[in-house]
């Protein structure tokens with residue numbers, strides 16, 4: 374290529390030529406490669422992008438996963454099944470992060486709500502404490518930290534103007550096929 378000899382004013386033309394070349398060389402490109410084709414390609418990309426956008430799960434769907442994992446976490450802790458508790462804690466945390474990636478900024482009547490900032494405060498305090506109780510296998514500490522963490526869930530829901538999404542300690546697990554009883558690892 375001739376990149377060395379290029380000077381700044383040439384760039385837009387060269388960039389366009391490179392783009393046209395790339396598109397016409399792409400397997401999906403039609404033969405011509407003229408401006409009409411380019412417009413067509415862009416329209417096709419836009420429509421494919423739009424289609425993909427509709428396939429992405431909603432933020433509330435991701436939050437349903439969080440609710441699932443966080444519910445099971447309570448019962449893992451009650452059964453003193455600490456490896457399972459650690460698993461559900463990690464899953465819940467990762468799915469909150471996924472929910473945030475899906476819609477990072479929510480519009481509220483008070484302005485924009487940046488969910489990552491809300492999460493960071495939650496993560497460094499209430500979630501960090503819950504994680505510590507799991508690591509220390511402390512059932513009483515776990516129950517207290519779990520209840521406290523629910524305030525963090527609810528604080529974000531209230532900030533997002535959804536105070537009616539009020540999270541409480543669950544009365545039954547979300548899963549029936551997983552045995553919450555700790556396994557004696559020496560036996561198997």
Ligand code: HEC
Pocket residue numbers: 431432433434436437439440443465469473479488489491492495522523525526527529530533535538540
């Ligand atoms: C950083 C902010 C934030 C945190 C932290 C958060 N949530 Fe949410 N949650 C939301 C938002 C925003 C919605 C509404 C999503 C929507 O309307 O699409 C939501 C919705 C929900 C829903 C309703 C889902 C449905 O459609 O039925 C549940 C259940 C839920 N969250 C559980 C939790 C639990 C449990 C926690 C704590 C472990 C938690 N959330 C922590 C922001 C948060």
